[in-house]
Amino acid sequence: MDNFHTNIYNWYHINKRDLPWRKDRDPYKIWLSEIILQQTRVEQGKNYFYRFAEAYPTVNDLASAHEDEVLKLWQGLGYYSRARNLHASAKIIALQYNGTFPNDYKNILALKGVGPYTAAAIASIAFDLPFPAVDGNIYRVLSRYYGIETPIDSSAGKKEFQQLAEELIRGQNPGMHNQALMEFGALQCVPKSPKCETCPLSDSCFALKNGLVNQLPVKEKKTKQRHRYFYYYIYDMGDSILLDKRSGSDIWQNLYQLPLMEYEKALSDSELLKADLPVKSSQLNIKYISGQKKHVLSHQIIHAKLIYLEVQGNFNNPSPLIRVNKKDISKFAVSRLVEQFLHEAGLGI
């Protein structure tokens, strides 16, 4: 083996973390961990892994759960399509594969929510199949070590790094190799202020030799953010409030929320008093309007306010809104934003 492999493997055996999904090689648990860790730091995902592994010890347990319950367990982790796809794929494994996780790359890749990276990770870690798992860590490590300036978010870059990764894994222990490179990127060759002083590859790293550590990897696309203005309403009916289930292709799909009005621009409080309500009634009393809260997502900045309404007398809530007892609010999956508003209003958790 060459310098690159020897040094990284030695480094890995000394520095690898004791992570819960590394305790055995149950493909279901490895799949679960990989979905949770997509675009997510290990420290953020760890507790969710414990949660899911305990609630659903097997893929059949996950398959027989209700989506609402899965989303509730996922609440707070973001990118909720991961939870929906995880659940949908569990059903496919339970029904079409009789509960046995598919053990070949093609069928793993065909699962919803499993792309090239995740399929390679599962195939290599759970089944010793020689597929390179090319994630953000590996783009960073390889671009620096080999001095590759091709943008990692271009199709040419993806092809180039994939090809290099395929050469590097050849003849190696696939699961160990992939995990060693990722762990090395996550702990040693980190994005900002990488630990080059203590790096076992410092003698042969192109970027370090040429002062390019802070320029690599190259990324070309910059994300634009759009602003949205959300006005949530609490309809306080004494022992209950109204909730609404989000649908469509927008953010937070299939999560619950407080009744919402959205506008293209911010409304002043006086405009808000005259504005339409998500549910009309003549028997309403405005208790308060909260200050504006800024909630930042990867492609959106949401400016939100909460309007607290007291409902006088009887009130017929129109479908599809649902009337929920205050003590049951915490059973519904909601976004962080709604969770915070509920908390500030003394409801929910």
Added chain:
DNA sequence: TAGTCGTGGAT
């Protein structure tokens, strides 16, 4: 292909 999908930690 480029835009979209969350949240939180690090700098």
Added chain:
DNA sequence: TATCCAAGACT
């Protein structure tokens, strides 16, 4: 405070 970006996938 602003920016980056994390074990990416989907449309």
